[in-house]
Amino acid sequence: EAYYQEAGRGGRDGLPARALLVAENRDKALHVHFIKQDEVEDGLPGWLADRLGASADGDGRYSLEAPQLARELGGGADKLRSLVGHLARAEVLEPSPAPLDRVAGRFAAKFDGRAAARCRASIDEAARVRWRQYREIWAYVEGDACRRRAILVHFGDRTEPQPGGPCCDVCDPSLRVTAPPPAPETIADLDAAILSVARGARPSVGRTLCAEIVHGGRSQKIKRNSYDGLPAYAASSQMRRADILGRVDQLISEGRLETTGGPYPVLRVAAAAAA
Ligand SMILES: [Zn+2]
Structure with missing residues (x-):
């Protein structure tokens, strides 16, 4: 994200700018870990709909403590937030503005079979987007095409790159920052x-x-x-x-x-x- 900002904004003042991306193989594992962490188990949307439904008043309004709910869910606040988002996109919930530590809103529809299918579609789409980002990011990191061109295309600029100085580490390998010596962690035995x-x-x-x-x-x-x-x-x-x-x-x-x-x-x- 920081690199994205740097690469997008660098040079707006007309001066040469340099954006540095530091990545190593281990970051890939971490990236996968975060994506997997966001995966939603099949029963969860129904469980949350039931849980909110049980606490709702006659008009279908609910307001619960988020931390407690996240604990019951067996995930963090992020998981709870994304699950509520999926139920909203499935048109089951209409969340209302609430402090960070509350989950509030009203039921717009029952969580029936069709709502469950819409919810599943929303979850699958979110996962697809994350994996697509994963592929794009690592294709960029590991790719051997001009990075200036890739960034211009990414930001919708189809003009031919016109570097006013050194271009990128692909076009000019001398720009490559050499990795520091292997991690201080030495494997003795x-x-x-x-x-x-x-x-x-x-x-x-x-x-x-x-x-x-x-x-x-x-x-x-x-x-x-x-x-x-x-x-x-x-x-x-x-x-x-x-x-x-x-x-x-x-x-x-x-x-x-x-x-x-x-x-x-x-x-x-x-x-x-x-x-
Ligand atoms: Zn280049």
Whole structure:
């Protein structure tokens, strides 16, 4: 967003300007993480409609505390806000202006099968937009076409780029800012690699995937989440994966790693080991 502003406004005073975009592979994983976080589980719109409906008065008006509702929903305030937005676009709710900590409005229609379908369409469209942005942003970052031209086109300017000075890092590689030396985090040994993955992977990973990453696996899951951008990726590629997994389990039994519960347990670095 900052880069978007810089690139769009830079040079309006007629002077040369430079916009710098700093991106690394790990940001991709984070981007995916945020998109997934915004995904709406199938039952949620109906649940929220029921919950608001139960509290509504005879005219279908509701006014509830947002933080409480977000907790019940099992998501944050953002999730609640986007869900209300989808129900509004599905013409079920008419939100009314309310303080940030309240959800208020009235029911315009019942949440029936057709409303549910409209709501689903709104949710799917929002997801499509996010993934499109994801593809566009990373195609731009990783692309090898003139960035000045790409930005001009993006802002609707079809004129031929006329750089008054150095153009961009594609046209003139000497403009490329060299990345600083690898993260200060040095991977000293297998334990350090395992702990580093447990600490740094987003989304967090379980035992098997952690071992795969340290081993340098090339599965879809690793690529999709850019785990191959982690500092400890392939740190012990010469070892057998089973042995790495064995060491993960030892670290767990030694209390240096913990696993969460639930159907998809993930690793956490124990507080003592993190210090
Ligand atoms: Zn260029």
